[in-house]
Amino acid sequence: MGKKDMSSEITKIDANTLPAFLEDEEVIGIETLSEYVVPPRVKTVQKQAMDELLKYFGAGDVILSPLNALIAEMPRDEKGRPKEGETASFYVVPIFFYPEWATWNPIELKGSEPAIKYRTVDPTDPIVAKSKNPSLRFENVPNDSSGKLQVRHVEHLNYIVVLYGHPLGAEPCILSFSRGEHNAGSKFAALIRMRKASLFGCVFKATVNLRHGQLGDWYGIDLTNPDNRSPWVTKEEYLQFKELHEQFAKYHKEARLRARLEYDSPEPDEAATEGNEF
Amino acid sequence: MKDATKDVKSLIQTYERVRRVYVDTYKLLSTVRDEVRGSQYALEDMVNVIYVLRELSRLFNDIRKETDGVLHIFENVCCAMYVMLYQNSPEKSNPIRASLATGTPRLTVGVTLPKERSDPEKYYELMKYFGIPAEALKNKLIKSHWPGICEYVSQLAEEGKPLPPGINPDKTYPMYSIAIRAFQQLDDLVRMEGGDDAKHDKFLTKVITTRQRIEDQN
Numbered sequence: 021m022g023k024k025d026m027s028s029e030i031t032k033i034d035a036n037t038l039p040a041f042l043e044d045e046e047v048i049g050i051e052t053l054s055e056y057v058v059p060p061r062v063k064t065v066q067k068q069a070m071d072e073l074l075k076y077f078g079a080g081d082v083i084l085s086p087l088n089a090l091i092a093e094m095p096r097d098e099k100g101r102p103k104e105g106e107t108a109s110f111y112v113v114p115i116f117f118y119p120e121w122a123t124w125n126p127i128e129l130k131g132s133e134p135a136i137k138y139r140t141v142d143p144t145d146p147i148v149a150k151s152k153n154p155s156l157r158f159e160n161v162p163n164d165s166s167g168k169l170q171v172r173h174v175e176h177l178n179y180i181v182v183l184y185g186h187p188l189g190a191e192p193c194i195l196s197f198s199r200g201e202h203n204a205g206s207k208f209a210a211l212i213r214m215r216k217a218s219l220f221g222c223v224f225k226a227t228v229n230l231r232h233g234q235l236g237d238w239y240g241i242d243l244t245n246p247d248n249r250s251p252w253v254t255k256e257e258y259l260q261f262k263e264l265h266e267q268f269a270k271y272h273k274e275a276r277l278r279a280r281l282e283y284d285s286p287e288p289d290e291a292a293t294e295g296n297e298f
Numbered sequence: 299m300k301d302a303t304k305d306v307k308s309l310i311q312t313y314e315r316v317r318r319v320y321v322d323t324y325k326l327l328s329t330v331r332d333e334v335r336g337s338q339y340a341l342e343d344m345v346n347v348i349y350v351l352r353e354l355s356r357l358f359n360d361i362r363k364e365t366d367g368v369l370h371i372f373e374n375v376c377c378a379m380y381v382m383l384y385q386n387s388p389e390k391s392n393p394i395r396a397s398l399a400t401g402t403p404r405l406t407v408g409v410t411l412p413k414e415r416s417d418p419e420k421y422y423e424l425m426k427y428f429g430i431p432a433e434a435l436k437n438k439l440i441k442s443h444w445p446g447i448c449e450y451v452s453q454l455a456e457e458g459k460p461l462p463p464g465i466n467p468d469k470t471y472p473m474y475s476i477a478i479r480a481f482q483q484l485d486d487l488v489r490m491e492g493g494d495d496a497k498h499d500k501f502l503t504k505v506i507t508t509r510q511r512i513e514d515q516n
Contacts, residue, residue: 117385177382206378210472213381213405214455216388222458229468244460244467251458269386 057271059180060084061280062091062195064228064239080228080239082108085280089188094228108228111184111246113253114212114219115192115261116268120176120279121147126161126169136281137171141272151175174198177205178279180268182261184223185249192264194279195226200233201240208243215251220261223251306398307502314488323354377403377474397509398484402477406452409461410469411442424464448473486512 063085065077077083080094080102092108122139140147150156151173161169176198182190197205212219225246228239245251253261271277330347333339339347376394380403384391393402412420414435422432425442434440451461451470461467487505489498505512 117382119382207470207472209378209381209385210405210407211455212385213388214407214452215458216456218388219385225460227467242467245455245458247460265386 056278057268057276058278058280060087060191060193062181062193062226062241064241066238078102080108080230082110082226082228082241084188084193091183091186091188092226092228102230110186110226111249112181112195112224112226112243113184113222113257113261114179114181114195114208114224115264116180116272117209117212117219118178118272118277119143120178120281121145121151122174122176122281123147124172124174126171128169129161139281141275147173148175175202176279176281177202177209179205179208180277182264184253192268195241196279196281198281200231200238204240204242211243211245217252218258218262218265220265221253221258223249223253303503303506306506307499310484310487310502310506313484317485317488373476374474376401376476377405378472381405381472395509396481397506398480398482400479400481402479404475404477406448406473406475407455408448408471408473409451409465411444411447412464412466420464420466422464424462427462427464481509482512 061084063083065073065079065081065083067079069077069079073088076088077090078094078096078100082091083089084091092110094108095103095106097103118141120139120141123137125133125135125137138147142148150159152175157173158170159173160167161171176196179195179197180192181195182192184190197208208224211224212222215222223246224243226241226243229242231238231240268277334344334347380391380394393400412424414421422435425432425435430440451465454461461470482505487502
């Protein structure tokens with residue numbers, strides 16, 4: 021048997037893992053990386069996740085992908101089952117919001133075609149109307165001899181957020197809602213709107229909840245007002261987050277902002293049948 | 299975006315036709331009401347009238363319900379788009395000034411309350427939070443008022459406060475509505491007597507595509 025390729029293995033990252041010798045070093049050589057901004061994605065680990073991921077994390081844990089840094093751990097009993105009445109939670113401050121629309125290839129084409137066939141942030145693009153209309157959301161794959169494969173037009177509600185009061189620090193990351201989770205993203209939009217203040221001045225609590233659907237269960241994130249801390253950032257933080265907001269607004273305007281959209285297979289396609297997407 | 303001028307025009311023309319039917323129906327109903335009070339009808343005739351009135355009422359009721367349903371969808375989609383559009387800059391979210399009316403979206407939080415029968419623990423927890431004694435609830439002296447609780451929860455949301463105990467965040471949802479202030483009176487745009495259709499069509503196109511008072515347009 022050949023030597024196991026360790027490079028493709030998933031490694032769990034703990035907070036503050038920067039080696040001591042790098043702590044005071046000047047950061048160089050990453051200037052050109054800022055050409056394209058691809059923030060890490062807040063990801064909820066699902067029961068059906070890859071085995072490699074489940075080796076280190078449990079279903080319901082929230083991680084930062086692709087760094088695989090743990091954001092919040094689902095409380096578990098001695099048998100490893102989620103404790104009843106308890107859940108994983110963390111705090112976020114939304115910095116910038118933008119919707120994005122993507123045409124997803126069917127899962128059957130995994131390996132032969134890219135997962136995302138087309139994506140756009142242009143609200144006048146024809147796929148925008150298709151994504152919002154359940155009867156237009158699916159289209160046949162061109163040249164498919166079986167006639168069964170369908171692409172799906174999806175609206176993604178993307179929030180650039182910073183983890184608030186978290187050991188991983190306040191690096192911007194993306195919290196994206198689509199398909200079965202689109203409704204949670206719309207609720208978050210409404211909650212922000214109700215504060216009648218700039219989004220980057222508001223603190224929210226993110227809680228992992230188990231959803232039950234016709235095609236199975238999955239974990240999703242709900243945003244609510246915090247219950248045991250101030251719902252507002254401090255004045256100093258406000259100025260800092262405002263600057264960050266302007267920076268991301270600029271990235272978005274220049275089409276340099278890219279969300280790491282993932283094919284979260286465990287999310288059942290309920291949105292299409294229940295009209296959750298709009 | 300689709301040019302909705304044709305759809306808006308069709309709706310105004312429908313309003314015009316319905317308004318004529320409304321006036322005619324009112325006159326007719328007034329006449330038959332006076333006659334039935336004067337015992338002018340034979341029993342068989344009255345049965346006929348009852349049958350037709352019942353069908354007429356069903357028809358009006360059906361179209362009212364259908365209109366309300368479509369209106370509700372428009373309110374939801376319009377407000378959801380408005381919320382998304384101004385998510386990054388709430389200070390720019392002024393009322394929506396259209397050619398016929400000005401709309402001001404309003405957002406409140408809807409909640410599904412725990413039920414006393416199926417979820418008594420959460421129900422009494424919530425009522426205790428509001429300071430209502432369990433005895434008064436058990437003896438049916440006091441009942442919760444859903445719109446009032448929604449208003450209260452909306453107020454909490456605005457202040458960034460958490461939900462009261464007993465309310466599941468998963469069971470909350472945004473409720474959208476739009477306050478409409480007319481810029482053009484719809485009755486000023488419709489004709490009670492017919493007339494030159496082509497000319498009226500042109501007039502409606504102008505009114506729908508420009509926010510300008512009718513008197514200023516002439």
